[in-house]
Amino acid sequence: xxxxxxxxxxxxxxxxxxxxxxxxxxxxxxxxxxxIHVDPDFAAKxxxxxxxxxxxxxxxxxxxxxxxxxxxxxxxxxxxxxRFLRPVREGDVVTAGGERRADGxxxxxxxxxxxxxxxxxxxxxxGPGRAAS
Amino acid sequence: MHLFDTLREGASFGAEELHxxxxxxxxxxxxxxDDPPDGRMPAGMIAVATMRAYSSLVVPRPPGNIHGSQRYExxxxxxxxxRLTTRIACAGKELKRDRRWVHFDTETVGEDGIPxxxxxxxxxxxx
Numbered sequence: 225x226x227x228x229x230x231x232x233x234x235x236x237x238x239x240x241x242x243x244x245x246x247x248x249x250x251x252x253x254x255x256x257x258x259x260i261h262v263d264p265d266f267a268a269k270x271x272x273x274x275x276x277x278x279x280x281x282x283x284x285x286x287x288x289x290x291x292x293x294x295x296x297x298x299x300x301x302x303x304x305x306x307r308f309l310r311p312v313r314e315g316d317v318v319t320a321g322g323e324r325r326a327d328g329x330x331x332x333x334x335x336x337x338x339x340x341x342x343x344x345x346x347x348x349x350x351g352p353g354r355a356a357s
Numbered sequence: 358m359h360l361f362d363t364l365r366e367g368a369s370f371g372a373e374e375l376h377x378x379x380x381x382x383x384x385x386x387x388x389x390x391d392d393p394p395d396g397r398m399p400a401g402m403i404a405v406a407t408m409r410a411y412s413s414l415v416v417p418r419p420p421g422n423i424h425g426s427q428r429y430e431x432x433x434x435x436x437x438x439x440r441l442t443t444r445i446a447c448a449g450k451e452l453k454r455d456r457r458w459v460h461f462d463t464e465t466v467g468e469d470g471i472p473x474x475x476x477x478x479x480x481x482x483x484x
Contacts, residue, residue: 255409258420270421287401
């Protein structure tokens with residue numbers, strides 16, 4: 225851990241409902257109008273069988289969880305590495321959280337949906353040892 | 358159209374500028390009201406800089422691509438009002454179990470030319 229950074233075992237959970245308005249606004253913010261996010265007719269014909277949210281829309285909850293739990297330094301000096309495991313569908317309620325890794329090297333982080341399914345998972349590392357492997 | 362077969366490892370797609378204007382920050386906080394108004398870019402807005410560069414520069418793309426994974430390295434949070442420049446390049450591609458994966462590297466620098474953050478995005482390419 226970086227000097228002066230708080231160390232706790234579990235990150236404070238952050239929850240958000242991902243509705244169509246949020247998906248549309250995120251498309252505008254990121255200029256990502258992939259039809260699988262914004263075109264119901266196109267999305268219905270894909271293997272996803274409907275609109276899915278941008279994966280990164282939910283990832284901001286991880287940044288918020290880390291900031292609330294560990295403070296500003298943990299956000300401004302961090303390596304976040306995540307995989308998108310399941311789609312987040314419009315209307316889903318997602319919760320971001322994390323747990324300190326057993327080896328003490330950062331935190332395992334995740335985002336779960338309202339069904340308890342993990343939709344995004346990864347890790348966040350801080351300070352000098354954060355180099356990606 | 359950038360197809361899996363024609364994307365070339367190492368290819369650079371150029372640079373995209375982003376002004377961290379008050380209006381843009383207000384749009385962001387209308388979606389995420391809990392992000393702190395501390396005069397610096399909320400961390401999640403890394404995605405705004407990098408995805409805008411990807412969306413603007415890696416074109417045209419086949420419809421239906423899916424974001425598979427993402428790595429971000431935050432070096433500093435830029436100040437509100439700063440103008441950022443993001444460069445994007447193809448870091449490689451691979452075919453695994455009939456799925457086409459493409460990796461892109463991004464680097465965003467501030468007005469002083471010093472990097473603010475870096476990223477690697479992996480996309481399941483549709484065609």
